[in-house]
Amino acid sequence: MKEEIKDGKFMGSAKVGPKGQIVIPKEVRDMFGISPGDTLIVLADAERGIAIERFDTFNQIADAIFSGKAKQLYPDHTEEDSISFAKSIKAIREGIDDE
Template identity: 45%
Template sequence: MAGKMIEGPDGRYIVGTVKIGEKGQIVIPKDARDLLDLQPGDTLLVLVDRKQGIALVDNERFRNFANGVLAAQESAQEEG
């Protein structure tokens, strides 16, 4: 990717574009890998929305988020 990473609102960034290879593979730009400390062998969750597109999410971060949501829901049920 040529150019600089552009910081947007709320901790979001534009890091560039990627091309899909013949086998459907993409390369995540180095700036994005560095920003999220992604390493070879890390697992990413692929989220797809027909209207908004594709998102790649660090599986561990998503797992922590989901566990927090479930814990909050359990806590609310115990209180109610």
């Protein structure tokens, strides 16, 4: 299959290597401004699939939750759930800083 970007969307493929690693296609890295050394968050849900996002995006979400905007961001979730989510993001940050 030929990989291409059309209307801000991309479809391509990536093989999983022997160590479980994948290479994000260059077109996607360029589209999202992903550079070597960037940290990405991997979200997985057995029913919905896998999503990958830059850590900085989630760090900004956590900051917004801690600044009192949890209900604006996630109106269908309790404030406790949002704060727990934000704390999980910050725990990931601590793990990154320890590397």
